[in-house]
Amino acid sequence: METVRLDGKALAAKKRESIREGVEKFTAKSGFAPGLAVIIVGDNPASHSYVRGKEKACEKAGILSEKQHLSADVSEKELLDMIGHYNEAPHIHGILVQLPLPDHISESKVIEQISADKDVDGFHPISVGRMVTGQKTLLPCTPAGIMEILKAYDITLSGKNAVVLGRSNIVGKPMAQLLLNEHATVTVCHSRTPNMKDLAKSADIVISAIGKPGLVDDTYIKEGAVVIDVGISRLEDGTLTGDVDEAAVQGQAGHLTPVPGGVGPMTITMLLANTLQAAEEQTA
Numbered sequence: 001m002e003t004v005r006l007d008g009k010a011l012a013a014k015k016r017e018s019i020r021e022g023v024e025k026f027t028a029k030s031g032f033a034p035g036l037a038v039i040i041v042g043d044n045p046a047s048h049s050y051v052r053g054k055e056k057a058c059e060k061a062g063i064l065s066e067k068q069h070l071s072a073d074v075s076e077k078e079l080l081d082m083i084g085h086y087n088e089a090p091h092i093h094g095i096l097v098q099l100p101l102p103d104h105i106s107e108s109k110v111i112e113q114i115s116a117d118k119d120v121d122g123f124h125p126i127s128v129g130r131m132v133t134g135q136k137t138l139l140p141c142t143p144a145g146i147m148e149i150l151k152a153y154d155i156t157l158s159g160k161n162a163v164v165l166g167r168s169n170i171v172g173k174p175m176a177q178l179l180l181n182e183h184a185t186v187t188v189c190h191s192r193t194p195n196m197k198d199l200a201k202s203a204d205i206v207i208s209a210i211g212k213p214g215l216v217d218d219t220y221i222k223e224g225a226v227v228i229d230v231g232i233s234r235l236e237d238g239t240l241t242g243d244v245d246e247a248a249v250q251g252q253a254g255h256l257t258p259v260p261g262g263v264g265p266m267t268i269t270m271l272l273a274n275t276l277q278a279a280e281e282q283t284a
């Protein structure tokens with residue numbers, strides 16, 4: 001069978017245009033632009049490259065972005081104080097602290113310090129609680145972006161078997177929850193799952209968020225299944241690659257997101273959407 005490529009990049013371009021129009025209306029009405037504070041700690045090149053991508057996207061959408069670069073040995077208190085400052089800043093509607101953080105800083109303390117109203121990553125326990133109970137909230141960008149891809153390609157979720165590979169707080173767990181909210185039957189696999197391949201092979205939808213290049217080949221995929229590749233790894237030659245062995249699943253999968261050009265561009269798009277949503281809610 002022909003594998004349909006799920007073009008996250010093209011969908012992201014379309015959505016960003018409509019977000020740009022929403023931002024323009026917001027700015028005309030309120031007299032100020034939506035504002036995003038991005039805090040990055042340390043000198044991890046991958047993190048800096050993602051943050052550059054976010055800033056560029058904000059600029060194109062008309063969102064004000066304010067970057068704070070802290071050194072890797074900054075104290076936890078200093079970071080918490082900076083977040084406290086942005087919680088009170090009227091020109092900032094969204095706060096993002098780029099992960100991972102250095103080991104001496106508690107990720108959960110930092111996330112809880114962000115005001116839930118400004119939690120554009122959707123990682124705060126209040127946001128997570130609202131998501132789990134099906135209330136309106138700011139949703140985590142990567143899983144929300146994947147839901148938009150599935151919707152844009154009319155992929156039915158209700159009654160389908162979905163298998164999520166990975167159980168991180170930022171991708172795997174919220175992904176499973178959003179699929180469940182749309183009435184899929186969801187299985188979550190992780191490093192202690194003995195029969196991950198069999199579980200994946202039985203699924204209508206496989207979402208891989210592990211970070212192991214090429215792990216998912218045709219032996220994991222049922223004929224016609226929808227395959228979403230969240231993984232991003234940089235190979236020695238500098239190229240980016242996903243968890244899915246694209247050549248192996250070609251012709252076996254019904255649908256497949258490429259890496260790059262699949263989930264990644266939609267993650268940034270949902271960050272823009274969340275920042276606009278947060279600004280609208282804070283000024284309503």
Ligand SMILES: NC(=O)C1=CN([C@@H]2O[C@H](COP(=O)(O)OP(=O)(O)OC[C@H]3O[C@@H](n4cnc5c(N)ncnc54)[C@H](OP(=O)(O)O)[C@@H]3O)[C@@H](O)[C@H]2O)C=CC1
Pocket residue numbers: 142165166167168169170171172189190191192196209210211212230231232233263264265267
């Ligand atoms: N496209 C995008 O927008 C984004 C992409 N990413 C990418 O997605 C990938 C996952 O990110 P993230 O969730 O933050 O990663 P984490 O490292 O936090 O989580 C990885 C998960 O994979 C599981 N795992 C690791 N090895 C195996 C294995 N051999 N078999 C089964 N399960 C395994 C781990 O299990 P356990 O819990 O038992 O340790 C864990 O649950 C990375 O490549 C990351 O770069 C991340 C965010 C956004």
Ligand SMILES: Nc1nc(=O)c2c([nH]1)NC[C@@H]1CN(c3ccc(C(=O)N[C@@H](CCC(=O)O)C(=O)O)cc3)C=[N+]21
Pocket residue numbers: 049050053096097098099100121141142232240259260261262263264265267268
């Ligand atoms: N607080 C926080 N929020 C995050 O959302 C967050 C984070 N920390 N830490 C790291 C991960 C990773 N992440 C990506 C965002 C965009 C692309 C992306 O745009 N990828 C492009 C390629 C980009 C390139 O060429 O470098 C693509 O897949 O096509 C990828 C990964 C967000 N994350």
